[in-house]
Amino acid sequence: MPPHSYTVLLEYFKDEDAEGYSVVVPAFPGIVTWGRTVDEAEANAREALECHVRGMIKDGDPLPEDITVDEPFRVSKIEV
Numbered sequence: 001m002p003p004h005s006y007t008v009l010l011e012y013f014k015d016e017d018a019e020g021y022s023v024v025v026p027a028f029p030g031i032v033t034w035g036r037t038v039d040e041a042e043a044n045a046r047e048a049l050e051c052h053v054r055g056m057i058k059d060g061d062p063l064p065e066d067i068t069v070d071e072p073f074r075v076s077k078i079e080v
Contacts, residue, residue, distance in 0.1 A: 026067035
């Protein structure tokens, strides 16, 4: 399978139950994963992407174009 490159967006989260990085892939809205560390989140995203892309190729479905995001994160402090 030739290599394909897709943009992934990581966002840090922390709540009562867990802490880590959520990951979404704009070109594949159904792929959502996470990891406790950036490395784990990226590895999980890679695994999900590889599985999904292999399935699409096997089924003869066209692969989507990458959707790039210039500024995936905006960090602001809002004083109230």
